[in-house]
Amino acid sequence: MGAANTVNGRQPVMADVARLAGVSHQTVSRVLNDNPHVKEETRERVLLAIRELDYRPNSAARTLVTRRSQTLGVVSFDTTLYGPASMLYGIEQAARSAGYFVSIASLRSLDGRSVQEAVDRLRDQAVEGVLVIAPQTSAVGALAQVRSAVPVVAVGSGSQARVPGAAVDNEAGARAATQYLLHLGHRTVHHVAGPSNWLDAQARRAGWRSVLADAGAPVPEVVSGDWSARSGYEAGLHLLENPEVTAVFCANDHMALGVLRALNEAGRGIPGDISVVGFDDIPEASYFTPPLTTVRQDFGELGRRGLELLVAQVEGEAGTKERVLVAPELVIRGSTAAAPPAPAGG
Amino acid sequence: MGAANTVNGRQPVMADVARLAGVSHQTVSRVLNDNPHVKEETRERVLLAIRELDYRPNSAARTLVTRRSQTLGVVSFDTTLYGPASMLYGIEQAARSAGYFVSIASLRSLDGRSVQEAVDRLRDQAVEGVLVIAPQTSAVGALAQVRSAVPVVAVGSGSQARVPGAAVDNEAGARAATQYLLHLGHRTVHHVAGPSNWLDAQARRAGWRSVLADAGAPVPEVVSGDWSARSGYEAGLHLLENPEVTAVFCANDHMALGVLRALNEAGRGIPGDISVVGFDDIPEASYFTPPLTTVRQDFGELGRRGLELLVAQVEGEAGTKERVLVAPELVIRGSTAAAPPAPAGG
DNA sequence: CGTTGTCATGTGAGCGTTAACAATGCAGTG
DNA sequence: CACTGCATTGTTAACGCTCACATGACAACG
Numbered sequence: 001m002g003a004a005n006t007v008n009g010r011q012p013v014m015a016d017v018a019r020l021a022g023v024s025h026q027t028v029s030r031v032l033n034d035n036p037h038v039k040e041e042t043r044e045r046v047l048l049a050i051r052e053l054d055y056r057p058n059s060a061a062r063t064l065v066t067r068r069s070q071t072l073g074v075v076s077f078d079t080t081l082y083g084p085a086s087m088l089y090g091i092e093q094a095a096r097s098a099g100y101f102v103s104i105a106s107l108r109s110l111d112g113r114s115v116q117e118a119v120d121r122l123r124d125q126a127v128e129g130v131l132v133i134a135p136q137t138s139a140v141g142a143l144a145q146v147r148s149a150v151p152v153v154a155v156g157s158g159s160q161a162r163v164p165g166a167a168v169d170n171e172a173g174a175r176a177a178t179q180y181l182l183h184l185g186h187r188t189v190h191h192v193a194g195p196s197n198w199l200d201a202q203a204r205r206a207g208w209r210s211v212l213a214d215a216g217a218p219v220p221e222v223v224s225g226d227w228s229a230r231s232g233y234e235a236g237l238h239l240l241e242n243p244e245v246t247a248v249f250c251a252n253d254h255m256a257l258g259v260l261r262a263l264n265e266a267g268r269g270i271p272g273d274i275s276v277v278g279f280d281d282i283p284e285a286s287y288f289t290p291p292l293t294t295v296r297q298d299f300g301e302l303g304r305r306g307l308e309l310l311v312a313q314v315e316g317e318a319g320t321k322e323r324v325l326v327a328p329e330l331v332i333r334g335s336t337a338a339a340p341p342a343p344a345g346g
Numbered sequence: 347m348g349a350a351n352t353v354n355g356r357q358p359v360m361a362d363v364a365r366l367a368g369v370s371h372q373t374v375s376r377v378l379n380d381n382p383h384v385k386e387e388t389r390e391r392v393l394l395a396i397r398e399l400d401y402r403p404n405s406a407a408r409t410l411v412t413r414r415s416q417t418l419g420v421v422s423f424d425t426t427l428y429g430p431a432s433m434l435y436g437i438e439q440a441a442r443s444a445g446y447f448v449s450i451a452s453l454r455s456l457d458g459r460s461v462q463e464a465v466d467r468l469r470d471q472a473v474e475g476v477l478v479i480a481p482q483t484s485a486v487g488a489l490a491q492v493r494s495a496v497p498v499v500a501v502g503s504g505s506q507a508r509v510p511g512a513a514v515d516n517e518a519g520a521r522a523a524t525q526y527l528l529h530l531g532h533r534t535v536h537h538v539a540g541p542s543n544w545l546d547a548q549a550r551r552a553g554w555r556s557v558l559a560d561a562g563a564p565v566p567e568v569v570s571g572d573w574s575a576r577s578g579y580e581a582g583l584h585l586l587e588n589p590e591v592t593a594v595f596c597a598n599d600h601m602a603l604g605v606l607r608a609l610n611e612a613g614r615g616i617p618g619d620i621s622v623v624g625f626d627d628i629p630e631a632s633y634f635t636p637p638l639t640t641v642r643q644d645f646g647e648l649g650r651r652g653l654e655l656l657v658a659q660v661e662g663e664a665g666t667k668e669r670v671l672v673a674p675e676l677v678i679r680g681s682t683a684a685a686p687p688a689p690a691g692g
Numbered sequence: 693c694g695t696t697g698t699c700a701t702g703t704g705a706g707c708g709t710t711a712a713c714a715a716t717g718c719a720g721t722g
Numbered sequence: 723c724a725c726t727g728c729a730t731t732g733t734t735a736a737c738g739c740t741c742a743c744a745t746g747a748c749a750a751c752g
Contacts (some may be wrong), residue, residue, distance in 0.1 A: 011495070013738055024702045029740060037700060056432070059472050060409035061738035065707050070407065071471070073450075078435070080646075085431035089424070092452050101471050103449045106438050125417070125447050126405050149357070229633035254630060261633045269433045284600060287575035287607045300426075358710055375710060383730060407708035411737050508751050 010054040011124025021049035032057060050210040063126065073122030076133040077110065081227070082282050083299050084133050087155050089129060090303025098311050102138040103127060107134065110197075112142030119146050129314040130282025131155055131306055132163075137197050150311035155306035156299070157199055164313070166306035166324040170200050173328035177249050177277045179276050180293075180330060184275065185339040186247035188217040192235040192259060193224045204279060220245075225255045233292040246274055246339050250251060252286050253278035253294055260288055260335070271337035281331055290334035297328040299340045358399040368397035378403060409472065411542030417447040417657060419468030420450035422479040423456065427573070428628050429645050430479050433501050436649025437477060444657050451471060452603075456543075464588070465492050475660040476574045477501055478509075478654055481542050497659035499650035503545055510659070512652035512670040516546050519641040519674035520553025523595050523623045525674060526639075530621065531685040534563040538581040538605060539570045540597040550597045550625060574622065578604025586612050592620055592685050599624035599631050599640055606634055606681070617683035627677055636680035643674040 018025040023042060030045040038046075039292045049055075051071060063069045079085050084147055088104070095102045097243050103125055105118040115134070122130055127152045132143055144162045155166030191208045194201030205222060212219045223238050225231030232255030238260060239245050250256035256278030260270060268274050270290055278285060281296035305324045363373040365615055369388060376384050377392040382391075395401075409415045418441055425431050434450070441448045452466040461480070468476055475497045490502060490508045500511030527535045536555045540547030550567060558565045569584050571577030572640055578601030583592050586608060596602035602624030605615060614620055616636055624631060625640035651670045 027701060039700065056470060058410070058738050059470060060406045060415065062408035062740075064404070064410055079425075080428070080432050080435050082426070084429075086426050089426050089452065092450055096452075096467075101449055101467075103447055104438055105447075106435065106442070121442075121447075124402060124405055229630045235634055257630055258633045261635055264635050280738045284575045284603055286631070287579055287604045289607055289610050373731060385730065406706050408710075411710045
């Protein structure tokens with residue numbers, strides 16, 4: 001052991017290790033790269049020298065000659081949100097176990113130029129592939145246009161994106177939620193949608209709508225929010241104006257929280273008077289008042305699957321899948337119940 | 347304009363640009379590095395050739411010769427949580443505007459070996475500095491031991507860490523919350539603390555305790571949670587056993603959410619019977635039932651300040667500050683009110 | 693005993709860039 | 723007109739590594 005760490009005041013290089021071990025630099029390289037053509041005794045001498053000098057290979061030099069940076073890039077818009085943050089986390093873990101580094105670049109705005117700019121930034125860093133966490137239609141649209149010498153994979157960007165990627169089956173989740181509410185006896189289900197420029201919002205809305213249509217239930221007007229609890233609160237106030245509302249399907253949990261708050265304030269019983277369903281199953285959802293019935297999606301899994309897809313492309317594996325669809329799951333909690341008896345004369 | 351993008355089937359290099367522009371590769375390099383000793387006309391010819399070939403400099407080659415990777419590393423434990431996610435976001439943005447790339451490495455576990463491992467991983471990637479988002483005592487302790495050839499800065503790791511860093515003044519925030527509750531006339535304030543191995547949890551608890559001590563108020567036993575809403579719920583159930591509780595200061599908003607839920611379930615009025623204060627001011631806090639009085643800390647700002655600190659160290663600026671303390675702010679909402687009249691015979 | 697093959701190791705070139713220095717041209721000066 | 727000085731450009735050598743190939747040793751083979 002030991003931590004000389006410098007040779008003549010500079011970081012040790014391969015030649016220093018070679019000299020100390022009494023071999024050529026190439027033999028050191030072989031040891032480092034697990035080349036089988038090295039005698040066991042020599043290998044140990046080299047490893048000893050490496051430890052003695054606390055030598056670390058220079059990645060820039062290696063990248064220069066191998067043309068492989070071992071780095072993947074992640075482009076994202078707002079990693080402050082629970083979903084994107086969890087996907088990023090999943091990506092990093094999967095990347096590490098696949099032997100890649102992860103470099104991040106966030107988007108200034110959602111237009112195509114910004115997406116191209118972020119991809120270029122990563123390209124400047126010689127990433128071998130790019131993952132994009134940007135579920136907005138505009139970003140995905142831009143993605144299809146992006147010039148990139150390396151593979152690009154979208155994570156959590158709806159299901160119809162033109163680029164390869166991993167996504168949750170939003171429509172199926174929305175259908176499950178809506179069907180469940182109908183089964184409880186509600187005449188119809190109102191919907192608090194996400195921003196219309198998000199693919200997920202579109203898909204959830206479409207799923208909700210298709211179930212109502214299939215069941216012959218009336219399709220109420222949609223109230224739109226921006227995913228925030230604040231916007232859910234406002235949507236809730238709006239829904240309160242209509243006394244016929246007995247069931248609400250919100251496009252995410254945060255908006256559902258806002259809706260719950262508006263209903264609570266107004267003295268409506270949940271689920272006695274009105275049932276509420278969310279989407280995402282954030283960790284707090286079971287501690288809302290009341291605990292929220294919601295559609296669980298596993299963001300971490302999504303990130304991991306996306307990364308696997310990208311690695312397969314980077315390493316040029318044959319028979320590469322282009323799209324992975326992860327199934328969400330309806331989680332039933334206390335915010336949903338059978339429809340209240342219809343008001344007399346309704 | 348144009349996107350030849352390849353020369354003889356490979357990425358164009360500086361020599362290709364030079365040939366097309368009719369200059370030497372060194373002149374191309376000068377243009378790229380804004381060297382003033384280039385005639386305007388030549389510069390334009392070179393820029394044209396660069397665009398024509400869609401040439402991008404090879405960062406590995408540049409890093410190899412300049413010994414500067416333009417990359418900073420971020421070590422974090424769980425970027426799924428709102429605080430860490432926001433700090434990471436702030437860091438990335440500040441890094442971009444300072445001209446650095448950001449590479450991430452998450453911790454397997456919280457022991458010293460894992461911290462060293464993550465730092466080494468980044469070091470292998472030739473980062474010029476490392477930011478650590480790991481507010482646990484164990485991680486910070488390990489940090490002080492970490493061997494690293496590059497500067498290390500801690501972000502949001504309490505105020506007494508031994509490494510340089512940016513942190514929120516947790517004690518001040520906790521004092522403000524506790525004082526406010528006492529001013530409202532509560533005889534004392536109960537505390538739902540975070541995990542004792544987090545510096546923030548320790549500091550908040552210390553701030554709370556000091557105010558009670560100074561005011562001569564009784565110091566109730568602390569209930570500890572793990573930051574999650576679930577643990578807050580359990581803490582709430584525990585607090586309900588004691589009828590004298592009229593004010594609760596929770597070490598974060600998620601636990602406060604759990605407490606609110608437990609109290610709501612038990613039919614206690616908030617704030618009529620019991621006042622509750624949180625810490626963090628997550629975006630949802632104003633939509634809890636009731637809206638949560640809490641201590642706001644600006645995580646993004648924290649990340650930016652930490653990054654500035656690191657950049658100053660990396661670029662060897664004189665008079666570098668070692669620590670930055672960001673002041674939190676008490677935000678008053680509907681979950682707090684004057685103490686209820688003391689029960690007769692109390 | 694020469695030939696062939698295989699293992700273990702070394703040698704030299706080259707990856708694409710920047711740094712240091714050299715060279716050129718041209719204006720201004722005495 | 724030679725001489726200095728400055729602006730502009732070119733030439734060459736690193737940077738630290740891997741790849742392709744060369745070399746040497748030694749066993750197996752006919």
